[in-house]
Amino acid sequence: MAAVTAPDAQTEAAGTRNAYRTDEIEGIGPAYAAKLNAVGITNTNHLLHKLATRKDRNAIAEKTGISDKRLLSWANKADLMRISGVGPQMSDLLEAVGINTVPQLAQRVDVFTLREKLRLSNEIGRSFVRTVPPEATVGSWIAKAQKLDRVIQY
Known part of the structure; x- marks a missing residue:
């Protein structure tokens, strides 16, 4: 459960924790992690912010070949993981x-x-x-x- 980045101000104020590596999320193995890394998504903060809208998810799906439904599922997990104690x-x-x-x-x-x-x-x-x-x-x-x-x- 290694943290990789410092929290932003809103994350800090809400009592949430640092980001996790993408490959720490269930379902993101080495192949998916490599595809995400190729578009600049290496941790849960990136997942959350680069997949925030349907338009964002569709664009990343187009670039990576990962379904927008799967991307949304991972973004939701990253969102939950902003809460301290939820890894x-x-x-x-x-x-x-x-x-x-x-x-x-x-x-x-x-x-x-x-x-x-x-x-x-x-x-x-x-x-x-x-x-x-x-x-x-x-x-x-x-x-x-x-x-x-x-x-x-x-």
Whole structure:
């Protein structure tokens, strides 16, 4: 989980963390990482900002041969990973319980139920993380998601 760039001012203010390398995101292996690197996308900050709009995603899809749907999925993960404590594995676990975007996380109100869904998905399904965070941490993610500026346009 190596951070590769310093956070921007809004990221810092929102209590979020540094960027991850693109290949740390589930589904971006060496072949996709090379295609993304060729167009200047080497970390999650690049993914988020260079894939923010449908027009951006279509342009990158055209250049790389990667589908715009896949690019959007990766941009959504990068968006979730702006929240401190949500890294590559945790973004996969959130996705497993139906939270694919920051706005979806921001709309959650029942912290206990979300935490239980995360715990059950992690224990019964694929083990994404060693320990599912406590309710207080999950609640802080929701609060941070509510404060983050919306970057991705759908």
